Amino acid sequence: MTYQETLDYLYSALPMFQRVGPAAYKADLGNTVELVKVIGDPHTKFRSIHVGGTNGKGSVSHMLASVLQEAGYTVGLYTSPHLKSFTERIRINGMPIGEEAVVDFVERIQPAIDKIKPSFFEITVAMAFDYFAGQQVDIAVVEVGLGGRLDSTNIITPEVSVITNIGWDHQSLLGDTLPKIAIEKAGIIKTGVPVVVSQKQSEVARVFEKKAAAVGASLSYASDMYSIEEASPDRFNVLWHNEIVLEGLQPDLKGAYQRYNLLGVFQVLKRLTRFKVSEEAIRNGLENVITNTGLKGRWQQLGVKPTIICDTGHNQDGVRVIMRQLQQYPSNQLHMVWGMVGDKPADGVLQLLPQKATYYFCAANIPRAMAVNSLQKTAEVYGLKGSGYNSVKEAIAEAKKQADKNDLIFIGGSTFVVAEIEEL
Numbered sequence: 471m472t473y474q475e476t477l478d479y480l481y482s483a484l485p486m487f488q489r490v491g492p493a494a495y496k497a498d499l500g501n502t503v504e505l506v507k508v509i510g511d512p513h514t515k516f517r518s519i520h521v522g523g524t525n526g527k528g529s530v531s532h533m534l535a536s537v538l539q540e541a542g543y544t545v546g547l548y549t550s551p552h553l554k555s556f557t558e559r560i561r562i563n564g565m566p567i568g569e570e571a572v573v574d575f576v577e578r579i580q581p582a583i584d585k586i587k588p589s590f591f592e593i594t595v596a597m598a599f600d601y602f603a604g605q606q607v608d609i610a611v612v613e614v615g616l617g618g619r620l621d622s623t624n625i626i627t628p629e630v631s632v633i634t635n636i637g638w639d640h641q642s643l644l645g646d647t648l649p650k651i652a653i654e655k656a657g658i659i660k661t662g663v664p665v666v667v668s669q670k671q672s673e674v675a676r677v678f679e680k681k682a683a684a685v686g687a688s689l690s691y692a693s694d695m696y697s698i699e700e701a702s703p704d705r706f707n708v709l710w711h712n713e714i715v716l717e718g719l720q721p722d723l724k725g726a727y728q729r730y731n732l733l734g735v736f737q738v739l740k741r742l743t744r745f746k747v748s749e750e751a752i753r754n755g756l757e758n759v760i761t762n763t764g765l766k767g768r769w770q771q772l773g774v775k776p777t778i779i780c781d782t783g784h785n786q787d788g789v790r791v792i793m794r795q796l797q798q799y800p801s802n803q804l805h806m807v808w809g810m811v812g813d814k815p816a817d818g819v820l821q822l823l824p825q826k827a828t829y830y831f832c833a834a835n836i837p838r839a840m841a842v843n844s845l846q847k848t849a850e851v852y853g854l855k856g857s858g859y860n861s862v863k864e865a866i867a868e869a870k871k872q873a874d875k876n877d878l879i880f881i882g883g884s885t886f887v888v889a890e891i892e893e894l
Contacts, residue, residue, distance in 0.1 A: 549613045670691040
């Protein structure tokens with residue numbers, strides 16, 4: 471098969487959560503275990519860091535990979551979903567897996583695929599682990615796809631596990647209370663493996679403490695040890711127990727919410743005892759995440775006059791932080807290009823959006839996307855007014871046409887809306 475034929479086979483033959491939603495979710499690890507056994511259990515042949523949580527796990531994964539790369543290690547990075555190209559999911563030192571490697575892997579295990587009938591995500595996890603083992607990475611940073619306890623990535627035994635935070639997302643699959651969601655996230659905590667929780671949240675702290683005690687894993691809350699203070703508008707000092715340990719840090723990931731993620735990164739690096747990481751590597755890694763890893767869509771500025779910003783934040787906690795961030799950007803008028811998925815409740819997010827903005831409602835080109843008329847109708851309940859458009863591209867074009875040079879255009883609501891931005 472050609473590369474495109476291989477992707478077509480994966481997309482058409484295997485259920486893909488990003489496209490079809492909960493129907494693709496496999497609530498057990500059986501397929502993954504069976505699949506990696508066929509290829510020699512590659513996940514046992516490299517060291518790893520496991521990154522879970524509701525918001526921020528992608529940013530934390532990229533930050534850790536960038537720092538370790540700056541420290542001179544060969545670093546694998548597995549994340550999901552991809553924005554532009556499937557190969558973004560699997561990287562070594564920032565370089566995506568080659569198209570030939572994707573084709574070769576699928577052809578090599580196609581009999582097993584036909585027999586086991588794994589999901590799209592289970593295939594990509596196996597592909598990543600096989601690639602990292604074959605390329606003999608020093609360490610791989612592995613981001614959880616959904617949840618944790620039953621996520622396909624949860625077959626690894628990492629050096630450190632990290633959980634960023636717990637928020638409302640995927641309630642239909644993970645639970646209808648924060649403690650229930652935390653139980654699923656805590657499923658990545660393993661016997662004897664240190665676990666770092668970035669933010670201590672009173673509602674769920676007991677869940678993590680109980681699980682860590684049950685399996686003999688040392689638990690630490692990064693927010694109890696580290697803090698961030700503003701040194702200047704775009705520079706931070708990082709403090710450990712109120713003493714500065716890194717002065718004048720200028721991260722290239724600009725969202726204010728990245729401060730929470732930084733705390734977890736510093737504590738993970740402290741617990742990663744097998745790997746030596748200098749202060750210089752930490753600074754260079756955190757100031758060059760985008761260059762080193764190719765991360766896109768995290769509070770990314772795409773234009774000026776008017777200012778154009780996109781962000782992949784899509785659940786209540788993520789959108790709440792985005793709204794606070796937007797308030798710090800002076801503009802005459804805010805234009806919101808907005809689309810959402812249809813298999814999650816929209817009300818909790820829409821009620822957070824500003825009524826004074828002009829809205830351009832759209833739907834990403836995936837089956838999961840919420841229909842524009844449904845989104846527009848629900849948004850009107852919360853006083854959000856605007857027009858509907860046939861595509862993300864059309865909505866962005868109209869926002870650019872209507873916006874003055876002193877206005878601000880924000881594009882978001884769904885990872886898949888951001889993925890269709892041509893300038894990304």
